[in-house]
Amino acid sequence: MLKFAGRRLLQFIPVLIGATAICWALVWALPGDPFRGRCGQVACSDQYVAAMTQKYGLDRPLVVQYLVYLKNLLTGNLGQTFSGQDISDVISRALPVTARLAIISIVIQVVLAASIGIYSGLKQNGIVDVTALFTSLILFSLPIFVVAFVAQYVLGVKLGWVKPTVSPAAPTSELILPAAVLAIGIMATLMRILRASVAEGLHSDYLRTARSKGFKESRVVGVHLMRNVMAPALNVLGLEFAALLGGTVIVEGIFNIKGVGGVIYKAIQDREQLTVATMVTVVIIFYLVINLIVDIICAMLDPRSRDV
Amino acid sequence: MSEPLADEMAAEVEQDSPVHPATVSRAEAEANDTRSHGVWIDAWRILRRKPLFVISVSVIAILTVMAIAPWLFASGDPNKGDLAYSLKPPSPAGWFGFDINGRNVYTRVIYGARASLTVGFACTIGTALIGIFFGSIAAYTGGATDSVISRIGDMLLGIPFALAAIIVLSTLTTFDTPNWQVEIILIMTIIVFGWPSIARVLRSTVLVTRNADYVVAGQALGLSGSRVLFRHILPNAVSPILVLSTMRVGGYIATEASLSYLGLGLHPPAVSWGQMVSDGQPYLRTAFYVLLFPSIFLAITILAFVLAGEALREALDPANRK
Numbered sequence: 003m004l005k006f007a008g009r010r011l012l013q014f015i016p017v018l019i020g021a022t023a024i025c026w027a028l029v030w031a032l033p034g035d036p037f038r039g040r041c042g043q044v045a046c047s048d049q050y051v052a053a054m055t056q057k058y059g060l061d062r063p064l065v066v067q068y069l070v071y072l073k074n075l076l077t078g079n080l081g082q083t084f085s086g087q088d089i090s091d092v093i094s095r096a097l098p099v100t101a102r103l104a105i106i107s108i109v110i111q112v113v114l115a116a117s118i119g120i121y122s123g124l125k126q127n128g129i130v131d132v133t134a135l136f137t138s139l140i141l142f143s144l145p146i147f148v149v150a151f152v153a154q155y156v157l158g159v160k161l162g163w164v165k166p167t168v169s170p171a172a173p174t175s176e177l178i179l180p181a182a183v184l185a186i187g188i189m190a191t192l193m194r195i196l197r198a199s200v201a202e203g204l205h206s207d208y209l210r211t212a213r214s215k216g217f218k219e220s221r222v223v224g225v226h227l228m229r230n231v232m233a234p235a236l237n238v239l240g241l242e243f244a245a246l247l248g249g250t251v252i253v254e255g256i257f258n259i260k261g262v263g264g265v266i267y268k269a270i271q272d273r274e275q276l277t278v279a280t281m282v283t284v285v286i287i288f289y290l291v292i293n294l295i296v297d298i299i300c301a302m303l304d305p306r307s308r309d310v
Numbered sequence: 311m312s313e314p315l316a317d318e319m320a321a322e323v324e325q326d327s328p329v330h331p332a333t334v335s336r337a338e339a340e341a342n343d344t345r346s347h348g349v350w351i352d353a354w355r356i357l358r359r360k361p362l363f364v365i366s367v368s369v370i371a372i373l374t375v376m377a378i379a380p381w382l383f384a385s386g387d388p389n390k391g392d393l394a395y396s397l398k399p400p401s402p403a404g405w406f407g408f409d410i411n412g413r414n415v416y417t418r419v420i421y422g423a424r425a426s427l428t429v430g431f432a433c434t435i436g437t438a439l440i441g442i443f444f445g446s447i448a449a450y451t452g453g454a455t456d457s458v459i460s461r462i463g464d465m466l467l468g469i470p471f472a473l474a475a476i477i478v479l480s481t482l483t484t485f486d487t488p489n490w491q492v493e494i495i496l497i498m499t500i501i502v503f504g505w506p507s508i509a510r511v512l513r514s515t516v517l518v519t520r521n522a523d524y525v526v527a528g529q530a531l532g533l534s535g536s537r538v539l540f541r542h543i544l545p546n547a548v549s550p551i552l553v554l555s556t557m558r559v560g561g562y563i564a565t566e567a568s569l570s571y572l573g574l575g576l577h578p579p580a581v582s583w584g585q586m587v588s589d590g591q592p593y594l595r596t597a598f599y600v601l602l603f604p605s606i607f608l609a610i611t612i613l614a615f616v617l618a619g620e621a622l623r624e625a626l627d628p629a630n631r632k
Binding site: 013016017018020021024025028029139140142143144145146147148151155159243244245247248249251252255266267270271278282285286289290 | 461462464465466467468469470471472473474476477478480481560564567568571572584587588591594595601605608609610612613616617620
């Protein structure tokens with residue numbers, strides 16, 4: 003087990019460096035001088051542009067910039083946005099909001115997908131199973147921005163059950179609707195993988211063995227079956243995190259949430275390369291670490307997956 | 311991170327029984343050929359009787375014709391607007407109503423099919439070809455090549471896809487970029503960040519079949535590496551890739567729509583559903599039809615591909631065959 007975790011960790015390091023380097027290269031290829039348009043109505047003087055370029059080290063080769071950036075990142079110095087705010091401040095304001103949004107969304111997904119998915123796996127081709135399959139496929143087919151709009155309009159504007167947009171403090175109650183919207187598209191995959199693994203597990207030897215040992219049915223399903231069903235579901239959940247993080251850019255925009263997705267989108271528009279690079283790096287690290295943890299949990303649940 | 315995605319897992323389930331039984335001699339190889347045709351014919355027989363598959367494939371066919379020859383379905387220029395008709399509700403003159411510039415929503419929805427389907431098909435074919443290429447090389451050569459390809463794939467998959475697309479598109483395109491260039495950049499981005507998942511499925515399939523008796527026998531007989539790969543190993547990997555790809559088409563179409571919605575995809579005079587939804591957003595309360603109809607078309611298109619993929623997966627699953 004330790005050997006597996008160690009090997010995973012070793013593989014994780016080059017992937018992390020590579021992914022952040024790719025992201026860095028993409029961000030710094032953004033066209034346009036970030037400083038030219040910063041002086042309001044008048045054109046910026048060349049001296050100002052030169053001074054700012056030097057201050058942020060943009061005159062150095064890209065590779066050097068990346069290494070300096072990595073060094074700063076490791077020492078916890080995230081730098082400043084081009085308008086002089088500390089990027090760490092920007093992150094500490096945006097990240098908790100997005101993290102809460104993501105957690106609420108995952109709770110909604112897991113509760114709904116697990117109850118419906120497991121039930122329809124146990125009672126295949128029943129009414130619940132067929133209805134759930136169709137509903138989830140239809141919801142899966144709706145682009146997230148359409149779902150977000152309709153939900154905002156119907157629940158927020160027409161019926162007035164929730165506030166259409168989220169207030170700056172982003173209380174948890176107001177985040178439920180955006181989180182549910184985020185959950186809808188992703189939930190279908192989780193539900194289907196749970197249904198498939200439950201259905202497969204029901205005919206397995208280990209389940210027959212457990213039954214023949216005389217365990218109660220609740221223990222057979224609740225412990226023996228669930229242990230085997232959890233690994234694939236966890237994997238999907240880890241990988242779907244990418245879709246969740248991407249979806250936040252759109253959902254945060256529509257519901258006016260001041261989170262990471264919104265900050266990244268606005269920073270791209272404003273040519274705030276350093277902010278974009280840092281925020282995206284934070285997101286990538288977050289995503290990779292979650293998947294590393296998922297891998298390790300899966301290896302604990304299912305020893306066979308350690309050899310892969 | 312080495313575990314496949316959900317749909318890949320579903321796709322992988324059905325590789326358990328080799329489609330291609332062991333062969334050595336030419337005669338046997340031919341006999342075997344008819345059997346591997348048999349699998350597809352079996353699948354076709356199952357699919358033909360599935361109403362959902364027939365309906366979704368018909369929808370895809372109609373949409374394809376719509377994309378190739380939109381003038382068959384709607385007369386008039388999708389960009390011609392008459393301000394007298396601004397935000398007019400559906401009527402015999404315009405079945406789906408008119409947008410803020412008085413353009414016919416029905417005509418625009420029909421012309422919008424092209425952008426979505428082009429992205430959907432091009433990305434699917436591109437990711438499949440590149441994924442198959444690198445996946446089979448990784449699995450067949452093994453060793454350092456395998457590690458390098460697999461780690462590069464991990465790196466690309468480590469970047470959340472939507473974020474990557476947003477960054478690339480805002481990096482490489484401006485409002486002046488011609489639409490065909492935007493479209494090519496969009497397709498290339500999806501392919502670059504999308505091939506690793508196909509490569510992963512292919513790699514694991516090939517690893518399973520690589521040590522199968524018939525492959526070892528082929529090698530023992532002195533068949534060249536490429537012949538073993540193309541004639542004996544790859545045919546087994548086709549069905550999971552086919553299923554996975556069909557299910558992915560909808561995802562690519564949704565991505566194009568989302569990016570156009572964010573203002574990063576196609577821009578006027580090109581017509582795309584995502585852009586129409588984005589344009590219709592401010593008039594949701596006064597003229598919901600401007601937003602409703604492109605959304606419905608988008609959802610139906612994605613649903614058709616998902617259902618077709620689903621039916622294909624069931625039909626190709628050995629567990630469902632007698």
